[in-house]
Amino acid sequence: MTKSFVWAILLSVLVGCDFALVDGDDDSECTAKMDKVPLDTSVAGLGGYTQDQKVHFINSDKLEFDMHVSSAEAGYDTHVCSEGAALHERKKVILEGPNPLLSMGMSVEHNDFYAATVKIIIGSYTFNFKIDDVKEACSKQYGQDSLFARVGYCVVTGGDNGGGVSRIDTLRLNGNLYKDVFKVKHSVYGSNRDNIFFSAEKGLLRFEKEDGSFIEIYEKKKRGGK
């Protein structure tokens, strides 16, 4: 068992998305009778990460580095198997940096109460937020014509220790425009200035700390933005 493999297992547990895969050919008598509920499409991609993909980042010292997707899994939670219950889809990814202490774990899962719960672990930080797909709640919170209401999901809670979540339409990084971005605050040190920016399409976009340092995705500038 290699050291990196052990670390991947540990991070996988930390991400908290410990599930067994159930595919379409599963012949378990119990799970075969259960409905399978896919993830809300708003976050189902979980950044679109694929196994062995390399994601380029840059930090505030202008140091460029790659994060390697060492694991990208999807499946259904099989912990509960009972008549009338449903299997909920889950996904998780693990990204590892050149320094094994710099790793990221992300997971998305849902249950009967929330369309999705996204959990992101970076270093000593844990960010999580929930998305509610109840259109009425979105409309009430953001207005009938809000993007949330039109799309059909909204953020209702999230962040550790009251950090909170907000949503911004676009975020420009290195000349590229990223849409539908969640800004998740972390307040473990009593500050709301530790934030991550996350999109369902691209995953982690930026992680900025209260001291001004940051890491962010670094893609080649596209003509006219994205």
Added chain:
Amino acid sequence: MYAASVVLAACSSQYADEETEKFLADDLQVFLDAGALSDTIYMVDSFGMKDRFVQKREVKQDQKSMDFRVQGDWFYLDMKVSVRPSADGGFVEMTTSYESLELYYNTSKNFEYRDGELVHDKDCKLGWVKSMYLDGAKYSDVLVFSPECAGGAYKFDRMYYAAEEGLIRVDLNDSVTLFRVLE
């Protein structure tokens, strides 16, 4: 003489009876004399990436105990060092996010002293360097933990704890090293 003995708890060390008087060997006192600590440090890895670490140390002289903890921001490191008295002269315990290692200072066990390191018969090592230089700075009384000895798949190869300054260096597997640097 600090070159006494190191025993891994995982290797069946026995705790002293409650009635037995506990004491701290004079050699270990230096880790209490450093006093309390609460500061922010910076470390840079082999690739040039720098991260902030917060470290704290509490010392209770009347109880002959010391507790130290250091945590990184986006480098996932959570390391604790503690010193406690015991019937055998005390012990140093190190734990990290990944592994727990208890190293016992014991004046009565049969362990050898080799090349500046206290060596357990299963190659578990607790080095004690009287002084070393890093990035132009001199550090004294540095404990060097080598947790790979216990046979597990450890993430850290070596961790360097200076009695006064706290964490100063970390050697990771795959030849990655973190050094303490000035901000």
